[in-house]
Amino acid sequence: MTQPITYELLHVDKNSGARRGVIHTPHGDIQTPVFMPVGTQGTVKAMTTDELKDMVHAQIILANTYHLFLRPGHKLIKEAGGLHKFMNWDRAILTDSGGFQVFSLGALRKITEEGVEFRSHLDGSKQFISPEVSIEIQEALGSDIMMAFDECCPYPSSYEYTKKSMERTTRWAARCKEAQTTENQGLFGIIQGGFFEDLRRISANDLKQMDFPGYAIGGISVGEPKEEFLKMLRFTTPLMPENKPRYLMGVGTPDYLIEAAISGIDMCDCVLPTRIARHGTAMTSHGKLVVRNATYERDFTPIDDECDCYTCKNYTRAYIRHLLNAKEILGVRLLSIHNLRFLTKLMESVRIEIERDNLLNFRDEFYKKYGYIK
């Protein structure tokens, strides 16, 4: 069968080693490195799909297996014609497997070799997700890229626990691959191993044997110090195949995204831009800006004077602060548009700078203005 997800390497930055490429999917090409907005429940919170295309220029978005399984149910979405049709999005979709919920719903789940029993955060009911169930759900959703069902370990975790967990994740990955029945979806393996280099190496090697069309790094950016993050990122990325997409899960902040690209990552996703937008904070070229704060009460300038987004072209800090203060939905919407566009724009710049072999200089310039965050 022809592989539905393929990676084409266009250029490698001679100075940083960063990759400029294209991922071909059944729902269009993705220019990489790419930032993928997260739309857990079949919606990037507060955004219409037209806004995601026209204002944010999103090439691909995420959705979540666990959440859509609980509500409205994957069968309903299949009945609707799949998630693309259900949510009116004709570009690529990547679905997370529910693996992150094994981590984030720590208190509400029980892990066994067979799978994970969750207490639904919605109604407390018992739910069970195994590698096979996760794939069944993701196939029903019809995403372009499915993720293997994994466990994302908390930070810190002991060597013993991390090792057991990683080995189980590897066995689960094999079961996911075995369970897949569709030919128009690509299943990515997830490298785990916490903050232990030998475990990362084992995980990467074992998963490579299974020949997935793409690989992800999971289990970092879970609250560790930045040095730890960078160390693990720089150690793990070179272990990933060069001819396939490399996806760093759950990142993030502008500085992390640039570092990821430099180390050779092609894809990143994060809830941060939309979440902090809802909480009143903007990402800007000069660092983060808490628009809620009283300092901006009479600031009639845009969120970011260097931004080309709809929000920055049309609205002021003072107005957005007022909307947030008055709890008007528009404030959250405008900030979400801005934050998402800020990151997709950042990645556009990253792609251009890679082509010019100039990403390292770009990073230095960016940090000068943005502030290097430890």
Next chain:
RNA sequence: GGGUAGGUGGUCGAGUGGUUAAUGGCACCAGACUGUAAAUCUGGCGACGAGAGUCUACGUUGGUUCGAAUCCAACCCUGCCCA
């Protein structure tokens, strides 16, 4: 004019003799947020002080008491009812 209920910190509103600078909500101020249990959560919120602490406060004035937002008196003001 008579009766009645009441006047508490930005606001609404608890508190009816001491451990009360005074519960709580809201407003306000700040912080956190990284494969979304998140339009959420945490903290602050009389003044001065880095702090220990000091001072000023529960309509006003006076009183009772070791001690008063809490009890008493007069006055001022507000709501409601009657004339």
